Amino acid sequence: MTDLADSGILQQQAETDIEGIPLRRVFVNVLFTERFKPLVDASKLVEMPMHVQPVFRQAIIY
Incomplete structure (x- = not known):
């Protein structure tokens, strides 16, 4: 991925x-x-990764 x-x-x-x-x-x-x-x-990364929290903690029920 990073090579691409x-x-x-x-x-x-x-x-x-x-x-x-x-x-x-x-x-x-x-x-x-x-x-x-x-x-x-990690030396190839421009910025260090950041942890992203999920928007929804539970499934959406319709």
Whole structure:
């Protein structure tokens, strides 16, 4: 995941969704779980990961 984000391929393929407004920056975010944390080279990360709490603690019942 980090190798793909670091490769520049995603940035090269990015396109603007707003006609007439060119892209100036492309950010790539990678979401990984605790299971994959030991496999990620933290030295390649631009920012350190942050823990995000789930919005809903229980299932939505209709």
